[in-house]
Every structure is written in C-alpha cells, then in structure tokens.
Amino acid sequence: MKKKVTLKQIAKELDVSISTVSKSLRNSLEIGEETRLKVQAFAKFYNYKPNNIALSLKNRKTKTIGIIIPEIVHYFFSTVINGIEQIANEKGYSVIICLSNDSFDKEVLNMEMLANGSIDGFIMSLSKETQYKADFHHITEVINQGMPVVMFDRITNEVLCDKVIIDDKTAAYEAVQSLIDKGRKKIALVTTVDYVSVGKLRTDGYIKALLDNGIPFNENLIIKIEDVDTCEITIGKLMEDKAIDAVFAVNELFAVTIIKTAHKIGLKVPDDLAVIAFTDGIISKYSTPTITTVSQSGSKMGKKAAKMLIDRLESEEEDGEENYKTEVIETHLIERESTN
Amino acid sequence: MKKKVTLKQIAKELDVSISTVSKSLRNSLEIGEETRLKVQAFAKFYNYKPNNIALSLKNRKTKTIGIIIPEIVHYFFSTVINGIEQIANEKGYSVIICLSNDSFDKEVLNMEMLANGSIDGFIMSLSKETQYKADFHHITEVINQGMPVVMFDRITNEVLCDKVIIDDKTAAYEAVQSLIDKGRKKIALVTTVDYVSVGKLRTDGYIKALLDNGIPFNENLIIKIEDVDTCEITIGKLMEDKAIDAVFAVNELFAVTIIKTAHKIGLKVPDDLAVIAFTDGIISKYSTPTITTVSQSGSKMGKKAAKMLIDRLESEEEDGEENYKTEVIETHLIERESTN
DNA sequence: CTGAAAGCGCTTACAG
DNA sequence: CTGAAAGCGCTTACAG
Numbered sequence: 067m068k069k070k071v072t073l074k075q076i077a078k079e080l081d082v083s084i085s086t087v088s089k090s091l092r093n094s095l096e097i098g099e100e101t102r103l104k105v106q107a108f109a110k111f112y113n114y115k116p117n118n119i120a121l122s123l124k125n126r127k128t129k130t131i132g133i134i135i136p137e138i139v140h141y142f143f144s145t146v147i148n149g150i151e152q153i154a155n156e157k158g159y160s161v162i163i164c165l166s167n168d169s170f171d172k173e174v175l176n177m178e179m180l181a182n183g184s185i186d187g188f189i190m191s192l193s194k195e196t197q198y199k200a201d202f203h204h205i206t207e208v209i210n211q212g213m214p215v216v217m218f219d220r221i222t223n224e225v226l227c228d229k230v231i232i233d234d235k236t237a238a239y240e241a242v243q244s245l246i247d248k249g250r251k252k253i254a255l256v257t258t259v260d261y262v263s264v265g266k267l268r269t270d271g272y273i274k275a276l277l278d279n280g281i282p283f284n285e286n287l288i289i290k291i292e293d294v295d296t297c298e299i300t301i302g303k304l305m306e307d308k309a310i311d312a313v314f315a316v317n318e319l320f321a322v323t324i325i326k327t328a329h330k331i332g333l334k335v336p337d338d339l340a341v342i343a344f345t346d347g348i349i350s351k352y353s354t355p356t357i358t359t360v361s362q363s364g365s366k367m368g369k370k371a372a373k374m375l376i377d378r379l380e381s382e383e384e385d386g387e388e389n390y391k392t393e394v395i396e397t398h399l400i401e402r403e404s405t406n
Numbered sequence: 407m408k409k410k411v412t413l414k415q416i417a418k419e420l421d422v423s424i425s426t427v428s429k430s431l432r433n434s435l436e437i438g439e440e441t442r443l444k445v446q447a448f449a450k451f452y453n454y455k456p457n458n459i460a461l462s463l464k465n466r467k468t469k470t471i472g473i474i475i476p477e478i479v480h481y482f483f484s485t486v487i488n489g490i491e492q493i494a495n496e497k498g499y500s501v502i503i504c505l506s507n508d509s510f511d512k513e514v515l516n517m518e519m520l521a522n523g524s525i526d527g528f529i530m531s532l533s534k535e536t537q538y539k540a541d542f543h544h545i546t547e548v549i550n551q552g553m554p555v556v557m558f559d560r561i562t563n564e565v566l567c568d569k570v571i572i573d574d575k576t577a578a579y580e581a582v583q584s585l586i587d588k589g590r591k592k593i594a595l596v597t598t599v600d601y602v603s604v605g606k607l608r609t610d611g612y613i614k615a616l617l618d619n620g621i622p623f624n625e626n627l628i629i630k631i632e633d634v635d636t637c638e639i640t641i642g643k644l645m646e647d648k649a650i651d652a653v654f655a656v657n658e659l660f661a662v663t664i665i666k667t668a669h670k671i672g673l674k675v676p677d678d679l680a681v682i683a684f685t686d687g688i689i690s691k692y693s694t695p696t697i698t699t700v701s702q703s704g705s706k707m708g709k710k711a712a713k714m715l716i717d718r719l720e721s722e723e724e725d726g727e728e729n730y731k732t733e734v735i736e737t738h739l740i741e742r743e744s745t746n
Numbered sequence: 747c748t749g750a751a752a753g754c755g756c757t758t759a760c761a762g
Numbered sequence: 763c764t765g766a767a768a769g770c771g772c773t774t775a776c777a778g
Contacts (some may be wrong), residue, residue: 067549068551069551069552070521070522070523070551070754071770072770072771072772073772073773074772075498082748082749083748083749084749084771084772084773085748085749085750085751085773086747086748086749086773088772088773088774089748089773089774092773093743094774096747096748097747097748098709098747098748101747113547115518115521115522116522116771116772117463117522117523117770117772118519118522118523118524119462119463119468119523119524119770119771119772120463120523120754120770120771120772120773121771121772122754123457123459123460123463123753123754123755123756123770123771123772123775124753124754124771124772124774125754125772125773126754126771128459130502132523138478138484138487138488139481139484141479141487144478144479144480144484145479147478147503148478148479148505149542150505151503155512155733160502160504160516160519160520160524161502161503161504162470162488162500162501162502162503163491163501163502163503164491164500165488165491165502168615176500178455179500180500181410181460182410182455182457182458183454183457183459183460183755184458184459184470184500185459188765207453210408211410212407212409233751243564268511270596319692322692325694326692326694329694348481348688348689349688349689349692352659352662352666352689352692352693353692353693353694354665354666354693354694365690385766402511412754412755412756413755413757414755414756415758422764422765423757423764423766424756424757424765425757425758425763425765425766425767426763426764426765426766428756428757428758429757429758430763432757434758436763436764437763437764438763438764441763441764456755456756457754457755457756459754459755459756459758460754460755460756460770461755461757462754462759462770463754463755463756463770463771463772464756464758464769464770465757465770466758468768509762530771716775
C-alpha cells in the first residue's frame with residue numbers, strides 16, 4: 067500500500083524546496099534544467115498527481131459542475147446528464163449529481179451543500195414541490211453569491227439566470243395540428259396537474275391549435291392526472307363513449323397506458339384512436355404499436371446547458387449579470403405507428 | 407451580490423481571532439458564553455457555512471463517493487444510482503458520477519481524476535472494454551493507495567475488493583427452469599458476446615437447467631449478438647423454422663425485439679413462443695404483451711454497495727484488507743403476460 | 747537558479 | 763477565556 071505522494075515528500079526526498087518541486091512540475095523555466103528533469107523523473111516514477119482539493123482551495127475554483135434534478139430514473143433526465151457530462155468532460159470539468167426526488171427540502175439541502183465550495187456552478191431542473199410552492203429563495207441566494215445557475219426544462223421566470231428550454235407551447239401546438247391534419251377532431255389532452263410549468267404550456271398549445279382550426283375547445287377532454295392508475299378509468303370512459311378519436315398525452319407513460327386501455331376496450335390504435343406523446347423515450351420506441359412522439363432532445367439540452375454554464379464560468383469579465391439568455395431547443399415530431 | 411463570508415471576515419468584523427470564531431461556531435466550551443453567542447449570532451446573520459473544500463483538505467476526507475458506470479441512460483444503472491444516493495445522503499455523503507461510456511480509456515481517466523483527492527472511495531461497474539481487455543491496473547492502483555472500491559454487477563474476480571452482485575447463474579437457471587416447467591423444450595438463449603462477465607454466467611445457468619432436465623443442449627440455440635438489429639434476422643429464422651418455443655433473453659431490449667419479430671412472422675406470444683427477459687426494467691412493464699422478467703433490484707444493489715463502502719470508510723481500524731466481502735442480491739421472477 | 751513566505755479556509759494542540 | 767502557530771497540499775510573487 068503506497069499512499070499518494072505529495073510535493074512535500076518529493077521535496078524532502080530530493081532535498082530541494084517545495085517551491086522548486088512545484089515549479090519544476092509545472093515546467094517553469096525559472097528552474098534549472100537539471101533540477102527540473104530530476105524532479106520530473108522522480109515525480110513520474112512515483113506517479114505524482116496533484117491533489118485536486120488543494121488545487122481547488124488555492125484556485126478558488128473546483129472545475130466541477132453541480133447538477134440537481136428531480137429524478138434520475140427517467141429517460142429524459144438521463145439523456146440530459148449524458149449531454150452535460152459530454153461537454154463537461156471535453157472542457158475538463160467533472161459533474162456531481164444530486165437528486166431532489168421532487169422534494170423542496172431536499173433540493174434546498176442539496177444546493178446548500180454543494181454551494182459551500184464544492185462546485186463552480188449549477189445546472190438544475192426544479193422539483194415539482196418547488197414549482198408548487200413557488201419558493202426560489204435558495205436559488206436566488208446562490209446566484210447572489212456569484213455562483214452561476216443554468217436552469218433547464220422545469221424552470222421558473224421568477225429567477226433571473228440562464229435557461230434552456232424547449233418551446234413547449236409550439237411543440238404541443240404542432241402535435242395537435244398534426245392530429246387535426248389527419249382528420250381527427252375529438253382530441254383529448256392527458257396532462258399533469260397545473261403547477262408543473264411545462265404541463266401548463268403544453269395545455270396552452272393544445273388549446274390554441276384547436277381554436278385556430280375552428281374546433282371548439284371542450285373542457286371535458288382535458289384530463290389532469292397525478293398518477294397513472296386513475297388515468298385508466300377516466301380515459302376508458304371517454305373511449306367507450308366514443309367521445310374521442312385522438313389523444314395527446316403529455317408524457318409517454320400516459321400514452322402507453324392509454325393504448326393498453328384502448329386495446330382492452332377493443333379499440334384499434336391508430337384506426338379508432340390516434341395517440342401522440344410528448345417526450346420521446348424508450349417506451350415509445352418499443353411499445354406496440356410504436357408511439358408517435360414529440361422528441362425533446364435531452365442530450366442537446368444538456369450540452370447547451372453545460373456550454374452556457376462553462377462559458378459563464380470562464381468569461382473572466384464578471385459580466386454585467388443582466389445578459390442572461392434563454393436558449394430554446396427545437397423539437398420535432400417522430401412519426402410512428404400510433405398515428406397515421 | 408454578497409459573497410460567501412469566511413471565518414477570517416467574521417473574526418475581523420468582531421475583532422476577535424479566527425480560532426475564537428471557529429471554536430465558537432463549533433460550540434467549544436473553551437470559549438466564554440458571551441463571545442460564543444455573539445459570534446454565533448453574527449454568523450447566523452451572515453449565513454455563514456463552512457467551506458467544504460477547506461474542510462476536506464483539513465480532514466483529509468471529502469465525504470463524497472465516486473461512482474463510475476458504463477452508461478446512465480439505462481434503467482438498471484439509474485436505479486443503482488438511486489439506491490446509492492439514498493444511503494449516501496442519509497449518511498451525509500454526496501456522490502459524484504462519471505460515465506465511462508463503456509470505454510476503457512475513459513474509465514481510467516475518470517478514476518485517476520477522482521482519485522486525486524476528490525473522493526473517499528469508489529463504487530463502480532466495469533466498462534465492456536475493460537472486461538474485454540482484462541486490464542485492471544487502474545483499479546488495483548487506487549486500492550493500493552488505500553482508497554476503498556466496491557464493484558457491482560459487472561465485476562471481475564481478478565481484483566480483490568468488496569463486491570455486490572446478483573447470482574446470475576442461479577437466476578438464469580430458475581428462469582429457464584420455469585420455462586421448462588411450462589412445457590417448453592426448445593428454448594433459445596439470446597445473449598451478448600462472451601467477455602461481459604454476466605453474459606457468461608447467465609449462459610452457464612441456462613445450460614445447466616437444460617441438462618438437469620435431460621434436455622440436450624443445442625449450440626445453435628445460443629445466439630450471441632452485439633447489437634439489436636442483427637438479432638431480428640437470426641431469431642426470425644429460428645422462429646420460422648419452428649425450431650424454438652421459448653426464448654430466454656439476456657436483457658429486455660432483446661426480448662422486446664424478439665416479441666415484435668414474432669408478431670411480424672405471425673407467431674403469438676406466449677402461445678407459440680414464451681419469452682423471459684433478464685433485468686426488470688420499464689420496457690418489460692409497458693410492452694405488449696408485458697414481459698416476464700428476472701428482477702434484479704438495482705436499487706438494492708446500490709444501497710448495499712453504498713453501505714459497504716461507507717462502513718469501510720468509517721471503520722477506523724484499517725481493516726486487515728483481506729476481509730473483503732461479496733454480497734449476493736437475491737432475484738426473483740416477475741411473471742407477466744409473455745409466459746403462461 | 748533556488749527558496750522562504752504568504753495565502754486559499756479551515757481546525758486544533760498548545761501557550762498565556 | 764483567547765489567540766498565535768502549525769498544518770492539510772498546493773501556487774506564486776518576491777528575495778537573494
């Protein structure tokens with residue numbers, strides 16, 4: 067068991083000063099060639115690597131990015147992390163991930179923990195509870211301390227910072243429009259409860275598409291659910307009543323559940339019922355029939371977010387704070403078997 | 407923008423020494439009550455929080471766990487992280503995650519980076535390439551430096567350390583046995599290429615189950631694939647020839663592809679073809695028909711791994727190194743529609 | 747060309 | 763009861 071070697075040990079061993087060792091290893095030409103090479107050889111032999119913690123303390127930056135997301139067992143968030151990680155790695159940053167599990171308290175705790183020197187900046191997506199409470203003091207506080215934050219997907223307009231989102235409203239609009247183009251008129255929207263910002267925007271897009279096409283908007287066709295199980299009952303009823311010929315589901319779990327329910331009732335997808343889901347994930351791709359989705363590239367969002375954060379970290383010029391940007395990631399419809 | 411406050415600043419402001427501030431905040435009874443309360447009030451007002459990096463340097467431990475996994479966009483690994491994170495949080499640790507993307511070089515790089523003081527110990531699952539090369543020097547090196555490592559799922563016996571695995575062989579055996587119990591005799595095994603340790607063990611279990619039941623083992627029914635697309639062709643042929651009446655697939659992606667291929671050919675699942683998949687994930691749950699799986703609780707593995715690592719980190723007694731444990735997580739069959 | 751000193755932010759054994 | 767000093771592992775401006 068040979069412990070990691072430090073500058074001090076090398077210095078002692080070689081009978082020079084710590085400064086000399088440090089400078090030699092950083093190839094400072096202040097140091098004579100002979101000493102320099104000797105130190106370098108020795109360091110290499112002992113596989114010296116500088117201690118990151120010491121460097122962080124000295125440089126007052128850690129070269130690590132903190133990510134806070136609601137949930138990791140979620141295809142979308144995994145792809146975002148993938149994107150972040152890719153850019154981060156290219157630029158020599160590591161990432162440290164904390165999960166809020168959609169809890170406000172855990173989100174606050176995690177942020178406070180990481181903000182105490184562990185990271186240089188945050189990339190985050192709000193927990194449901196945070197959106198519900200609309201309490202963002204923990205985020206503004208961090209920003210006020212001079213630590214940059216980039217929010218993605220589940221954001222809030224009440225905090226000024228860089229953001230990367232998709233245009234949920236337009237995306238929903240286009241999805242619904244595509245259903246209308248295919249002759250569907252009785253389109254249900256299956257969505258989540260309102261306080262999650264994206265749910266709201268998608269609903270707006272849905273309504274607008276209907277109205278723009280002269281289709282009266284029917285309150286009863288909007289189904290707000292919190293958990294998937296209740297969805298089956300409500301939707302099943304609508305289907306049996308032949309009240310709908312298409313469904314726009316706000317996520318793929320809802321979509322697949324709806325398709326299964328339809329089958330049980332004896333309806334054919336897409337013939338009797340067309341289905342589109344928001345958020346392209348692994349379920350849509352492997353469901354039977356495969357599900358048409360609005361693709362929302364998590365990886366692209368992650369990359370964009372990472373770039374924005376790192377740019378800000380590395381632009382020395384203490385930017386006037388007020389040049390925050392909101393980047394919009396384009397979406398597109400991936401047509402599969404569940405629509406025709 | 408009020409920057410984070412440090413002990414030094416508080417000391418200056420209150421006109422006492424840094425030591426006094428530090429001790430007051432740690433409630434040392436060495437300090438007079440009056441001073442102590444004054445300092446605490448002041449610190450609270452300015453929302454003082456000690457700098458983690460400085461603490462890490464001082465204490466020579468970071469209270470963070472490094473996780474290295476091949477891929478995050480993978481239900482199984484996500485659930486493992488979830489499990490790790492849960493235990494880590496309970497015990498006051500954070501986690502820092504790096505992805506190897508199944509690349510040996512990236513795995514090495516990530517480990518070296520984290521090993522330089524950023525973390526106290528590793529939890530990892532080997533990349534495919536690492537298993538293929540069978541080069542584990544980066545891992546033994548870290549261990550030799552006194553940094554504990556816990557490996558899970560994709561492990562190697564060539565490295566001595568704590569491990570948490572599932573009993574792949576037995577699990578596979580049981581799955582195949584259950585097919586046999588249902589009267590299936592021509593059971594194909596769809597697996598990955600051999601060098602991934604788990605693939606090998608599952609194959610062993612498969613063969614053993616057959617032999618134990620007096621079913622001759624037919625080399626041609628073992629299909630080794632590296633990517634899903636080729637799987638369709640090979641399997642399709644076997645199905646058309648009526649050469650098989652059941653499939654044991656080593657992961658759920660293979661399973662769902664097989665089911666789709668069967669449908670195309672006009673075979674019914676499970677009537678004409680029973681399907682079992684290893685690794686219970688989201689696809690199996692939502693596929694049509696739903697897929698019977700061997701559940702392998704990622705969350706349990708993660709929790710176990712985290713516990714083992716933290717136990718080791720916190721047992722001062724520099725354990726004799728040689729008491730490494732391998733924990734086996736139990737699996738069980740989740741019966742769904744794809745078998746009957 | 748080499749090294750002593752100061753410092754990043756903290757803790758703690760030791761004096762006073 | 764309070765503070766100066768040493769130290770965690772490193773870097774760098776400054777002397778010599």
